[in-house]
Amino acid sequence: MYDVAVIGSGYGGAVIAARLAPHARVLLVERGAWWRPGQFPEGLLGLARAHMGAHNPAGLWAMRLGAGTGLAFASAFGGSSAVNYGITAQPDDHAFAGWPLTAADLAPWFARVHATLGASADPRAERLGDQQVLDELEPGARVDLENTIDWDRCDQCGRCVPGCNRGAKRSLDRTYLALALDAGVELRLRTELLELARARDGYRLRLRATGAVSAGDWVPARRVVLAAGALGTLDLLHRSGLPLGPWFGQRMSLNGDGLAFLYDTRRRLSGHSGAPISTAARLRFTDDLGQPRTLMVMSGRVPRDAMRFTGAALATLLELLAARGERRRDRPAPTPGRWRRRLRDLVGVGEHGALSRTFMYKLDGQDGARGTARFTGGGAVIDWPDYARDPIMQLAAARLRRWAEQIGGVVVPDVATLPGMRSFSVHPLGGCRLGRDLGDGVVDDLGRPFDPRGGLHPGLRVADGSIVRGSLGVPPSLTIAALAERIADDLIREVAQARAAP
Ligand SMILES: Cc1cc2nc3c(=O)[nH]c(=O)nc-3n(C[C@H](O)[C@H](O)[C@H](O)COP(=O)(O)OP(=O)(O)OC[C@H]3O[C@@H](n4cnc5c(N)ncnc54)[C@H](O)[C@@H]3O)c2cc1C
Numbered sequence: 453m454y455d456v457a458v459i460g461s462g463y464g465g466a467v468i469a470a471r472l473a474p475h476a477r478v479l480l481v482e483r484g485a486w487w488r489p490g491q492f493p494e495g496l497l498g499l500a501r502a503h504m505g506a507h508n509p510a511g512l513w514a515m516r517l518g519a520g521t522g523l524a525f526a527s528a529f530g531g532s533s534a535v536n537y538g539i540t541a542q543p544d545d546h547a548f549a550g551w552p553l554t555a556a557d558l559a560p561w562f563a564r565v566h567a568t569l570g571a572s573a574d575p576r577a578e579r580l581g582d583q584q585v586l587d588e589l590e591p592g593a594r595v596d597l598e599n600t601i602d603w604d605r606c607d608q609c610g611r612c613v614p615g616c617n618r619g620a621k622r623s624l625d626r627t628y629l630a631l632a633l634d635a636g637v638e639l640r641l642r643t644e645l646l647e648l649a650r651a652r653d654g655y656r657l658r659l660r661a662t663g664a665v666s667a668g669d670w671v672p673a674r675r676v677v678l679a680a681g682a683l684g685t686l687d688l689l690h691r692s693g694l695p696l697g698p699w700f701g702q703r704m705s706l707n708g709d710g711l712a713f714l715y716d717t718r719r720r721l722s723g724h725s726g727a728p729i730s731t732a733a734r735l736r737f738t739d740d741l742g743q744p745r746t747l748m749v750m751s752g753r754v755p756r757d758a759m760r761f762t763g764a765a766l767a768t769l770l771e772l773l774a775a776r777g778e779r780r781r782d783r784p785a786p787t788p789g790r791w792r793r794r795l796r797d798l799v800g801v802g803e804h805g806a807l808s809r810t811f812m813y814k815l816d817g818q819d820g821a822r823g824t825a826r827f828t829g830g831g832a833v834i835d836w837p838d839y840a841r842d843p844i845m846q847l848a849a850a851r852l853r854r855w856a857e858q859i860g861g862v863v864v865p866d867v868a869t870l871p872g873m874r875s876f877s878v879h880p881l882g883g884c885r886l887g888r889d890l891g892d893g894v895v896d897d898l899g900r901p902f903d904p905r906g907g908l909h910p911g912l913r914v915a916d917g918s919i920v921r922g923s924l925g926v927p928p929s930l931t932i933a934a935l936a937e938r939i940a941d942d943l944i945r946e947v948a949q950a951r952a953a954p
Pocket residue numbers: 459460461462463464465481482483484524525526527528529530531532533535536537538539540541613643644645646679680681682684685688878879915916917918927928929930932
């Protein structure tokens with residue numbers, strides 16, 4: 453009998469496993485594989501092969517499509533830390549308005565996560581050229597990001613997203629999960645939780661090798677922490693049939709996620725290389741209801757080995773949009789110089805191509821959290837048909853247009869704003885939002901689900917992106933981990949009390 457079974461090894465699960473393992477018998481279950489440097493996919497073909505599906509159930513990444521939304525996530529030891537940029541950012545205090553806890557309540561946990569993850573700023577960031585451009589465009593708003601990267605090992609290939617083959621990224625398998633393994637956590641990799649059932653003294657978990665056709669085996673645990681990511685946890689709770697309140701699957705956020713380009717501007721990037729996203733402008737504004745909100749515009753690079761493809765894709769997209777009569781106003785006169793630069797991108801003479809004057813902006817912002825979960829045969833998806841009309845997306849588009857007036861170039865907007873297209877997000881949040889009571893949320897501030905029949909579901913916690921209440925406006929990993937640290941601290945107390953009880 454395990455004291456605690458943790459499902460999922462992303463930012464929530466890794467923290468819980470690391471902190472509980474020295475105090476309790478802990479089982480950690482992860483559906484995905486342990487991807488190590490050298491094994492991550494290379495090129496488009498490699499990415500296609502690593503896709504998780506019926507042919508490859510322990511694949512690295514997957515996508516789910518809802519009405520108006522597309523969501524990408526990873527399935528791996530370390531969750532999405534295996535494929536992310538490792539940006540570690542704390543939200544503005546106003547992001548916690550309406551939460552059952554404040555930024556001050558979370559401050560010690562933010563500090564603890566920060567110390568464990570060891571994030572730091574890119575010492576070479578100043579040479580990349582993005583900082584100077586952001587200073588010109590948004591004086592005083594620039595922030596230097598911190599990433600969980602060993603900068604002396606990083607060769608600036610810019611391929612952090614499919615995974616770092618140089619071993620430069622300090623993903624969770626090198627931080628929290630290494631602590632958990634050292635402390636004796638029992639790990640079941642490539643194993644998925646299929647079913648969760650209440651038992652007299654806790655829960656029974658039906659586990660099975662990922663993708664196998666067997667019935668699996670039942671494992672008992674006194675307590676269960678669901679940390680399978682926002683969509684994974686919604687799937688598991690939905691399948692469990694446990695009664696949950698009216699907020700279950702409601703008011704989900706995409707964290708204002710977007711990707712836009714300022715193409716072929718008058719400013720040049722220094723060097724035509726990729727790099728992790730290391731600098732941003734943190735913009736604050738007031739919405740129609742007088743609420744303060746954040747939009748973070750992060751300046752990134754096209755990965756080195758995707759440059760030809762991206763150059764061709766951006767140039768083609770602009771021509772298509774112009775041919776359809778859209779964005780004609782944004783289209784620059786097709787001078788010989790512009791065509792020469794586009795051609796240079798295609799033949800790989802990067803230093804003088806259009807991409808050497810193109811800024812890639814990853815957007816995170818406080819959206820209105822108006823997504824709704826829908827449960828399909830393939831798992832939970834988020835429906836939010838008019839995401840592109842969310843004020844944060846409009847604000848981002850307006851800013852980019854203003855920037856194009858200042859430094860030239862064409863705005864290639866986020867795909868969500870293009871006709872017939874959907875949003876593409878890597879930050880699904882909520883669905884089991886934190887709340888004061890059943891009328892306000894799905895779980896309390898310590899991740900314990902409310903039971904509509906009264907009280908809380910005993911022995912059950914949720915500790916991942918699904919409990920984040922609304923949009924953070926900055927990349928979410930630090931907040932998810934800080935919430936999990938706070939939950940872990942309470943669980944340690946609970947386990948100790950249970951052991952001391954006669
Ligand atoms: C491409 C990309 C780039 C990103 N960049 C950043 C960034 O730079 N900074 C940042 O802060 N955030 C970033 N994010 C977002 C961040 O990584 C996620 O918000 C975070 O990982 C969510 O943590 P989590 O604990 O909720 O779940 P996850 O990290 O999603 O982990 C959940 C884990 O649970 C496992 N699981 C699911 N179902 C089951 C089951 N039934 N049984 C067993 N295991 C299961 C999954 O395989 C997965 O490994 C990025 C995300 C992506 C995809």
